[in-house]
Amino acid sequence: AQKVTQAQTEISVVEKEDVTLDCVYETRDTTYYLFWYKQPPSGELVFLIRRNSFDEQNEISGRYSWNFQKSTSSFNFTITASQVVDSAVYFCALSEVKAAGNKLTFGGGTRVLVKP
Amino acid sequence: EAGVVQSPRYKIIEKKQPVAFWCNPISGHNTLYWYRQNLGQGPELLIRYENEEAVDDSQLPKDRFSAERLKGVDSTLKIQPAELGDSAVYLCASSLVPVSGGTQYFGPGTRLLVL
Numbered sequence: 207a208q209k210v211t212q213a214q215t216e217i218s219v220v221e222k223e224d225v226t227l228d229c230v231y232e233t234r235d236t237t238y239y240l241f242w243y244k245q246p247p248s249g250e251l252v253f254l255i256r257r258n259s260f261d262e263q264n265e266i267s268g269r270y271s272w273n274f275q276k277s278t279s280s281f282n283f284t285i286t287a288s289q290v291v292d293s294a295v296y297f298c299a300l301s302e303v304k305a306a307g308n309k310l311t312f313g314g315g316t317r318v319l320v321k322p
Numbered sequence: 323e324a325g326v327v328q329s330p331r332y333k334i335i336e337k338k339q340p341v342a343f344w345c346n347p348i349s350g351h352n353t354l355y356w357y358r359q360n361l362g363q364g365p366e367l368l369i370r371y372e373n374e375e376a377v378d379d380s381q382l383p384k385d386r387f388s389a390e391r392l393k394g395v396d397s398t399l400k401i402q403p404a405e406l407g408d409s410a411v412y413l414c415a416s417s418l419v420p421v422s423g424g425t426q427y428f429g430p431g432t433r434l435l436v437l
Contacts, residue, residue, distance in 0.1 A: 248430060249433070250325075250428055251413065251415075297365075308417060308424050312366070315362075
């Protein structure tokens with residue numbers, strides 16, 4: 207069965223500090239997809255990134271970067287030079303190709319609080 | 323392009339009352355999902371539609387929950403009767419393709435409080 211673990215429940219930083227969110231997943235599939243979503247206080251889940259299991263290249267998008275390591279089953283997310291607007295709950299999610307349809311399994315989320 | 327629309331945003335009801343949530347997916351998205359998110363947890367899938375057909379409702383508590391997606395566009399999720407434990411945020415999502423890896427786009431959710 208697929209499982210996603212986000213061990214950090216809450217991280218508090220001061221503005222301009224970097225913050226790294228950990229995500230560890232379990233799956234028996236060799237083909238799968240990993241996602242990160244942001245949930246601000248408004249409640250809407252905002253899509254940030256999708257990565258398939260065959261693409262281990264790290265990705266950078268502005269202040270966001272992602273480190274995918276299949277050897278450790280991890281897909282970590284770093285926010286560089288954090289801003290107050292980054293305060294939100296961040297979810298890592300997994301979708302297995304062999305599972306029925308496009309079911310997403312979410313981790314428990316990490317709340318990030320960026321203080322001015 | 324408009325995102326996923328949900329209404330109402332908030333609902334407070336007494337236990338044993340019925341309640342319904344409405345979702346309009348992104349135009350052209352054939353696949354629609356309903357998730358429930360309990361406080362402090364990640365969302366969990368309740369039901370998935372491909373067009374009008376409910377193709378995965380294994381996690382839907384069918385004794386009190388029902389859903390429909392008439393004409394393959396809008397969808398309604400109903401609870402009757404509501405229980406205290408149903409208090410949660412109900413999220414609707416849609417995707418262009420039903421296969422794994424298709425990005426799901428979420429609406430703002432309906433926050434339900436059952437008293």
